[in-house]
Amino acid sequence: MPEISAVDASVIGQLKVDPVTKQMLESMVRLIF
Numbered sequence: 001m002p003e004i005s006a007v008d009a010s011v012i013g014q015l016k017v018d019p020v021t022k023q024m025l026e027s028m029v030r031l032i033f
Contacts, residue, residue, distance in 0.1 A: 005029050
């Protein structure tokens with residue numbers, strides 16, 4: 001689902017989350033794909 005990954009990317013860019021949270025989000029995106 002490309003829309004979800006796009007939303008996650010924008011959220012990560014806007015919030016500038018810490019590396020741990022970013023890793024969690026990226027791993028979740030990988031599970032989706």
